[in-house]
Amino acid sequence: MTSVDVGLEKEVAHTSRGGGRRRRRRLGDYLTRWLFVAPAIVFVLVFFGYPIVQNVVMSLQDYTTATFYTGIAPWVGFENYAKVFGNPLFVTTLVNTLLFTVGSIVFQFGIGMGLALFFKRHFPLSGFLRSLLLLPWLLPLIASAAVWKWILDQGSGALNQFLGLFGVQPVPWLVSPSLALIAVIGVNIWLGIPFNTTILYSGLQAVPEELYEAAALDGAVGWKAFWHITWPSIRSVVSVVIVLGVVLTLKVVDIILGLTGGGPANSTQTLATWAYQNSFVQFLFGQGAAISNVLIVISLLFAVVYLYINRKGADE
């Protein structure tokens, strides 16, 4: 108590003296506050703001290979966007992106949650098994894509040879346009499970054990305990996992390029791979930028949803 009183007295003493010094001090406070924020602002502007602005500008220019040498990129307004939206591939890639994202997230999250709950019951070797689960994460993507390509090969792939033991005819996993997207989603699910399991598991660790004990006394066990204790307790973790998962899945390029290159017949082409294709294969940098801006807008929508959910959580 005393210390606070002393502080107050000092404050009073300050105010009684002239206003000039007070103003200077306030200015100093003001500056200090900004200095604390400055590193974050500079970081965001340099590493996020600048590239995004550049990307938007590029999407409004006729940016070609010549631009790299001459630095000249004629302004074309919304022509790149018109070309992108007018291309029948736009709808295809949009639908593929949607299916890829929803399919990946639903199963990644479902399986990830199941595994996290499973590992919560400590059993012999559970720690070891849990670290094995991280394996897909540790492998370089290009390497795992190459291995999966071999596993899913129609003629000599491991999966078809295994299915052949049960009399199943060779399945054209990566060759049939109706199956390729499913196969690619499958590989992406495998890739996303460690992320979901790890974060959900750490969320589960934070739920106090006493809650379950108390609930058990009241007869809430199993599903009831999950629904009334676990789920509400980890809801904020869940929202983080899902929103990050969506944003990470939207921009997946490497695994698709490694497995199918967007084919066959564009059946696994997503907005991200199409943007890559336009910019770095066809050298249509303007159109590539326009497509990635569409992708950025979609990601931003999810970021806003995430912020909204978080705020709601904080308000409660």
Add this chain to the structure above:
Amino acid sequence: MKKSRILAAVAGAMMVSLSLAACSGSGSSSGSKQTLTVEDYYTANPSMSGYNNIYKQCGKQIGANVKTVHIAGASLISKVLQQASSKTLPDVLMLDNPDVQQIAATGALSPLKDFGVTAPKGDVPAVIKAGTYKGELYGLAPVINSIALYYNADMLKAAGVTPPTTWAELKAAALKLTDKSKGVYGFAMSNINTYEGTWQFLPFMWSNGGDEKNIDTTATEQALQFDVDLQNDGSMSKSSVSWSQQDVNNQFVAGKAAMMINGPWQLPVLNAKKGLNFDSVPIPTRTSSQKVVSPLGGETFNVPRTGDKTKMALAGKFVQCLNKPATQLKIAKVSGNVPSQEAAAATWAKSHPQVKSFVETVKTARARTAELGPKWPTAATAIYTAVQNALTGKASPADALKQAQTQNK
């Protein structure tokens, strides 16, 4: 994009320091000898060391030191674009021939006539077309290649089939050579959704009179229908839509394909396989009166505008040296490709009968960029998209080509 430019700047700075180091090194050892930096994409032996030797020999002839930078094939163009924007282009640049016009259009290359360099007399016409942009020659390929029809001689003999020369013969032969019980297909080619797929389809399209400006024509439709028929007959695997040329070669080497479309660069692998008895013929045409028109492959050497006049002149001499018929033969030995000059190529074919069909094919080969120049990538994309749509049954060949043509502008 910005990130890559920063990377380019860093890479550029490194290049500068490297070349400075190289200069100071050479300065102390050999007086005022200039050092030329040569950039290519030969990252694997034997071609890498083979080319290094030939660069050294040409360097000696023109009185310059040579420093070579090898960039992995897939990233060469992005590297060149970075170097163009950071003004750190090499003195001599190797480019795959369909990229020459694209890069020449940026203004980063210098016309070869500025240094008095001309194509050697007797070079195959397609070589000059591939290296020419808006009437000026920017690049010359010392050796070239194309694709032909390889066949497994033992399998053909066993089935009583002679190497086909027309589509009808090819179709019948492929059907006869297919043995489902052993998992052997009569025919294999790459129909992948990359420029490689386009490159393999072009001989069928071009020989039949198809043209990349408008792919929605009967001639191209017939070619695509032929491709689809081979698959629907069961003579060609449905996996061809995901096979690169390397995959096709693996199938052939493994004895799972009796015939395949591929290039002379596969010869070392094919020769290394024990017990594989093979040969090749030019790709069959629809009618016997048609002439085969295959795409021209091969890498050109170019002189970028680096701003250093003396070095650029020296680089011009270097490119001229590489393209001399005598050097062409040396490079052919290293790479397995065909010398660009017809006389040199004929000499080469005499001592190397395995490349006979390629020597024959390149005479009438066509440069992919001869007609559309820097707009070729758009047409190439439209072509492989149509092939993929037709082969996967998403559209009939006619519809697939009609759809693809709407994007070919």
